[in-house]
Amino acid sequence: MIKRTFAVFGLGLAVIFSQIQAPVGLFSGESAFKFIEQQVAFGPRNPGSEGHKNCQQFLIAELKKYTPQVSTQPFLFRDIDLNRTFTLTNIIAHFPGKDPRAQRVLLAAHWDTRPRADREKDPELKKQPILGANDGASGVAVLLEIARIMAQYPPPVPVDIVFFDGEDYGVVGRYQDYLLGARHFAKNLPKTPYKFGILLDMVGDKNLRIPKEGYSARMLPDLVDKVWKRAQLLKLSVFVNREGSEILDDHQPLIQAGVPIIDIIHADLVGSKYWHTLEDTPDKCSPESLKQVGTLVLSLIYEEFQPE
Template structure:
């Protein structure tokens, strides 16, 4: 997708961000289950060098286009990496028909921290890369696949770093790290837009959820989060379906000193994995 974005999953709302290990909003009553009060926990320092190295590992496989050897090798590495941090890994294989008519073999990967915990949050990204560059900046190579360091790789790198941190800094909530496949295999034709040609993995997962009956309190989707001088606006689908969660995330970012990146600008709706 051709835009920088951090998106809130539609329909998932209600849990305080403090439940995921951040400071609570003192203007609200603490969330409870029975007589148990959910308390904030210390937040570990995010290691950007570690996250960057995870992006480099993905890029080293080459373009992660479905039905290719690089795609299969990266899939196996991702599952193995999550397992090395003690997470429970669920792989959901699926077949999907691309707009080109090609049948794609995809795999959605979910890595669960504390799978037994009743309170859960979902963090997601897509791990495939686009099969053609189709960029107006390069007519000579627009039909070649891309490495996807930013578009795909950066979100996955962040989630891998979160998985690594969870191993050494326990949290008091269940966390699911979900990697969607075949997000970027859509038809980039502005004249005859076809939104459902995109996000094939998330479309499949939303209709065949793994685990069965899965219902997190809320979800955050990372896509193209690693661009140089990135800024993040309040995107239309997120604000329409989960404005309270979106505003809470933006407020937290601003309180932490990242208001330059998380702006109050509102932008239009985007077709991405959170939409489906």
């Protein structure tokens, strides 16, 4: 009787432990990779395109599978070169978590793609929009997979997933036309402040290496160190313990608005290889890279940061 009771008690502990730990190990790189392929199947997702409209509908429908609390944040942007006004849309999914009163966490990525392949050598190719498998789809793919997991395992704290529009719209030298969705969101923040935030950008490359993004490290050094220590603890090899370049990205207007959010980005890829070319296609991405990034984010939510 004693042995049986102990065995049942031990089994109960194992089940509880499994329920706590399971979300971190459940991230599927293959599932996330399929989310990349699904986005890319719509074609380029630059504002005003058919792919942009169809992908927006897909993302909203996909998020609604995991939480009923999905909303949009539309806003207008006028392109002075084209003399045309576009409607851009941020997509927001809220997961209340086990303690809805706790400070919420922000997870973000941009879902738009660049309207011009300006890194191409051929002048005609420069005018074409890119597919953005890595620069656009990869961060969204990781967060969709995390949303799928959070639907099954409610996080300990409330989590907002936000897909920003218009991150990559601008032209070199006119930087006010970049980060459009993040700038709009920063001016319309929720009343409840964020405890911390993670921005994902270009996290799918087969040879992924993620240093500490320079602006994040300068503005939020303690948060950056905590995140990279967690990556080391989990033995996630894509995270390298050195400081990289400062990248103009969606975290900057949010930090300036008081949101403690850092950028997880393959900074060395900016300005090289297939970045901002027509070669940014799914074959450049890897399920393993997506898995390592997703595993870290899940660990931060479920293990590192607990309700106060």
